[in-house]
Amino acid sequence: MTRPIRMALTKGRLEKDTVGLLEKLGFDCTAVREKGRKLILPVPDAGMEVVLAKANDVITYVEHGVCDLGVVGKDTIKEMGGKFYELVDLGFGRCKFALAAKKGSDFYSGYGIKTIATKYPNVARRFFEKKGMDTEIIKIEGSVELAPLLELADGIVDIVETGTTLRENGLEVIEDVSPISARLIANTVSLKMRHAEIERLIRLIEENI
Amino acid sequence: MQNYDLITPEGTKDLLFGECTIRRSIEEKLSRLFKSRGYCEMITPGLEFFDVFNLNSSYFPQENMYKLTDSKGRLLVMRPDSTMPIARVVATRLKDAVLPLRLCYNQTVYRTEPTLKGRSDEIVQTGIELIGSQLKIADLEVISTAADSLREFGMEYSLEIGHIGIFKELVERLDVADNVKEKIRRLIETKNFPALNDILDSLGEDSVTNALKKLPGLFGGEEVFEKAEKIMPDESIRRLLNELREIYCDASEICGNGSITVDLGLVNKTDYYTGIIIKGYLQGHGEEVISGGRYDKLISEFGYDVPAVGFAVNVNGIAKAIEKNGILPAPPVTDAVVYAEPGFEAEAIKAAADLREQGLTVENALFDDLESAREYAIEKKIPKVVVIDGSSKEEE
Numbered sequence: 001m002t003r004p005i006r007m008a009l010t011k012g013r014l015e016k017d018t019v020g021l022l023e024k025l026g027f028d029c030t031a032v033r034e035k036g037r038k039l040i041l042p043v044p045d046a047g048m049e050v051v052l053a054k055a056n057d058v059i060t061y062v063e064h065g066v067c068d069l070g071v072v073g074k075d076t077i078k079e080m081g082g083k084f085y086e087l088v089d090l091g092f093g094r095c096k097f098a099l100a101a102k103k104g105s106d107f108y109s110g111y112g113i114k115t116i117a118t119k120y121p122n123v124a125r126r127f128f129e130k131k132g133m134d135t136e137i138i139k140i141e142g143s144v145e146l147a148p149l150l151e152l153a154d155g156i157v158d159i160v161e162t163g164t165t166l167r168e169n170g171l172e173v174i175e176d177v178s179p180i181s182a183r184l185i186a187n188t189v190s191l192k193m194r195h196a197e198i199e200r201l202i203r204l205i206e207e208n209i
Numbered sequence: 210m211q212n213y214d215l216i217t218p219e220g221t222k223d224l225l226f227g228e229c230t231i232r233r234s235i236e237e238k239l240s241r242l243f244k245s246r247g248y249c250e251m252i253t254p255g256l257e258f259f260d261v262f263n264l265n266s267s268y269f270p271q272e273n274m275y276k277l278t279d280s281k282g283r284l285l286v287m288r289p290d291s292t293m294p295i296a297r298v299v300a301t302r303l304k305d306a307v308l309p310l311r312l313c314y315n316q317t318v319y320r321t322e323p324t325l326k327g328r329s330d331e332i333v334q335t336g337i338e339l340i341g342s343q344l345k346i347a348d349l350e351v352i353s354t355a356a357d358s359l360r361e362f363g364m365e366y367s368l369e370i371g372h373i374g375i376f377k378e379l380v381e382r383l384d385v386a387d388n389v390k391e392k393i394r395r396l397i398e399t400k401n402f403p404a405l406n407d408i409l410d411s412l413g414e415d416s417v418t419n420a421l422k423k424l425p426g427l428f429g430g431e432e433v434f435e436k437a438e439k440i441m442p443d444e445s446i447r448r449l450l451n452e453l454r455e456i457y458c459d460a461s462e463i464c465g466n467g468s469i470t471v472d473l474g475l476v477n478k479t480d481y482y483t484g485i486i487i488k489g490y491l492q493g494h495g496e497e498v499i500s501g502g503r504y505d506k507l508i509s510e511f512g513y514d515v516p517a518v519g520f521a522v523n524v525n526g527i528a529k530a531i532e533k534n535g536i537l538p539a540p541p542v543t544d545a546v547v548y549a550e551p552g553f554e555a556e557a558i559k560a561a562a563d564l565r566e567q568g569l570t571v572e573n574a575l576f577d578d579l580e581s582a583r584e585y586a587i588e589k590k591i592p593k594v595v596v597i598d599g600s601s602k603e604e605e
Binding site for chain 2: 063065066084085086
């Protein structure tokens with residue numbers, strides 16, 4: 001007996017949006033809504049199990065094939081990369097990567113090498129590599145907006161939704177880097193070995209987004 | 210200074226006992242299978258010049274290779290692949306050999322994988338290369354050997370074929386720069402429909418972009434060919450599709466219906482492939498365990514124009530799947546331990562040799578007294594203790 005299809009969800013907002021989507025498809029997600037502290041939850045009428053994980057771990061579990069499907073933001077995909085199929089743009093979780101700096105500063109001026117603070121060093125490095133610009137990239141774990149305010153960095157590369165945080169801290173967007181939204185990803189072997197089940201689910205999802 | 214004398218580098222590991230048994234049993238099964246079809250084994254060096262992997266049509270990113278220099282300062286790599294070195298040998302020492310050449314190998318390849326991902330940098334690959342034939346039957350021989358290789362392990366499997374020519378022909382018809390073509394290839398490979406549609410929409414709407422958009426979704430059984438037939442823009446591409454369909458139908462007949470699937474979106478990064486592409490999967494293992502295809506132009510880059518087709522089995526992958534599915538081979542057992550009373554050591558060694566002649570696995574007891582030898586036998590679940598004290602006796 002093979003196990004049910006396993007879908008890893010990024011905990012938090014993407015999880016709620018995905019559960020909303022699954023309910024719209026007509027699946028009973030009571031167990032997921034009333035999860036308590038459980039991390040693996042059944043969605044019985046979809047023949048599916050939902051696994052709740054942090055964004056990076058969603059990719060890791062899908063890559064190794066211990067989860068067949070995953071819902072994760074394009075931000076995480078861009079930063080982590082990996083080997084999986086990126087099947088559907090789910091449309092929710094929309095925001096963007098942007099380069100921001102202190103309001104009124106002329107970011108691209110001068111000969112000096114710019115210092116960039118970011119939670120997404122790979123995204124930042126690729127962005128500046130494309131421009132042929134050498135930069136010094138510093139990884140920050142928490143509120144990246146602090147770095148230019150404390151004068152550790154000339155700018156930041158970060159996720160921007162409404163821009164309120166930037167504005168309230170005297171920063172502004174210099175340039176958009178790339179758009180972000182939630183994606184449905186699949187393990188490369190699962191998609192082939194469990195083609196019929198996954199295909200049915202994907203078709204349902206595509207009809208409802 | 211930190212000393213790393215008690216651990217192995219990341220991406221490598223020691224294999225003990227059962228793990229070795231599994232690994233060797235996989236290698237032996239495959240080796241027997243290949244040799245029964247006339248494939249002859251070859252071994253190439255673990256170290257090669259960097260240049261071997263830096264040809265036009267091969268793509269081994271330099272950041273994924275282990276590099277070192279020889280005593281003259283020339284750049285060497287730990288081989289990241291076996292097909293390129295074999296192509297090198299075929300184009301040199303085997304240039305005048307009678308064709309077709311059937312070659313097989315079983316050796317480790319080295320690639321740097323991202324850290325902390327649970328991946329191995331050291332992968333045992335065993336595989337075949339069939340050199341010197343462009344005939345359909347050569348493709349079928351290799352495909353059916355791949356399917357038989359998977360079947361050896363008694364797990365649910367799937368063998369998938371594609372044809373890189375279809376993608377190459379399509380993308381050739383686009384008037385775009387090479388880096389855009391590469392981007393399209395990558396998006397098809399990862400079945401990234403949203404991004405693929407965006408990039409192709411920006412190139413305009415015609416039969417070619419339309420076919421490219423559909424390519425990653427064209428996978429499954431025979432129905433794929435019906436769908437593909439309708440969207441292929443011209444006759445030369447339909448001819449490739451037909452070629453693949455014939456191979457698919459014959460392979461399904463050979464291997465049993467349903468065991469072969471097709472994916473027109475198989476467009477590997479290693480772009481030395483020119484024709485069919487082969488991938489093999491085992492249920493419950495998250496990555497492909499077989500990878501291969503036809504590479505008719507690769508050997509000519511070493512100066513000998515000869516077609517070829519082959520595949521490699523990832524032995525580590527199969528071992529993992531076997532361990533996960535719990536189909537373990539029986540562990541080796543010792544049948545008896547021979548204990549020598551002081552002064553009878555030579556007799557004991559000879560007695561042990563006599564027992565081995567009868568086909569038993571026999572150890573010498575290395576203890577001062579019989580009691581310790583008995584305890585050892587109980588601990589190791591060895592059923593018999595043979596005592597050599599001049600009057601030879603056995604105990605259970």
